[in-house]
Amino acid sequence: MRARIVGAFGRNYLADDGSAVPVACVTRAKRSDVVCGDQVLLQPGDPALILQVLPRRNVLWREDAWRSKVFAANLDLLMVVTAPEPAPNLDLVGRALIAARAEGIDTLVLLNKCELASAAALRERLRPLQACGQALLELSAREHPAQALERLRPWLSERTCMLIGASGVGKSTLANALVPGLQAQTQALSEALNAGRHTTTSTRLWSLPGFPEGSALLDSPGFQAFGLHHLSLTQLQHALPELALRMGQCRFQNCTHRQEPGCVVREAVQAGQIDPERYALYLRVLDELLAPRH
Ligand SMILES: Nc1nc2c(ncn2[C@@H]2O[C@H](COP(=O)(O)OP(=O)(O)OP(=O)(O)O)[C@@H](O)[C@H]2O)c(=O)[nH]1
Ligand SMILES: [Mg+2]
């Protein structure tokens, strides 16, 4: 029996096999990296047993010096959510975008809480990303949920779309605007685990009501770190649009854009054509790639 994983809680999973209610299932092994979005083969039972994970189209993951973590698989769109409050972390935003682009997953940046006066500063900081072609939408998930839905509609149709971002940026508020009733289903669990806080503790996949068949949304817990140790230098350079645009133009074919002579990337930084904050992000990730593994 074929099914799609829609919830992951340690060894316990929920899978959608086309019936009205998701089925509970487990893996045979104690540890596994089955994730939301995975297509699996199930052996019916109570709980059902995950026999096999079918080949993935793509997989979103992060890796630091000590461990790696898979977020989700088989995505069409990664929506990286940011907001003026709590204090935005553009390093995390940039890293999530790099991870998605390296896997060939389409990306969209969402500036949520756009009704706040403090959104102006964030809007300015995001301009360099837009200038090199990054798609970006402004929303107010809490104040204007219907408008948020209409702005996102063309992006979500017949795709599997994931919300990712720091804790408190409004991912679940937005998910609830897109999938009414979702809050009631997740809140009880979250409150039980977090003594009343609404923070999301596990990734869930929901089909989008009022959208064509095959439109799905994933909400995920906020994250604080996003290591990119697993990327190759070429993957990193292709995943940053500012660098990809200038591919092959430096004097040296294998230029790392750090201190080689005749480097068009450093020239562009000095000329103000590449944002210094984005170049600094590149250098930080580059240091991680080149660092020894443990
Ligand atoms: N002002 C304003 N507040 C918002 C908006 N959207 C969400 N919030 C508030 O931001 C806070 C955090 O929202 P959540 O949706 O729980 O954030 P989250 O990203 O899911 O957080 P985690 O689950 O911890 O990762 C809540 O108090 C929301 O009411 C918005 O558009 N404007
Ligand atoms: Mg949440």
Ligand SMILES: [Zn+2]
């Ligand atoms: Zn260079």
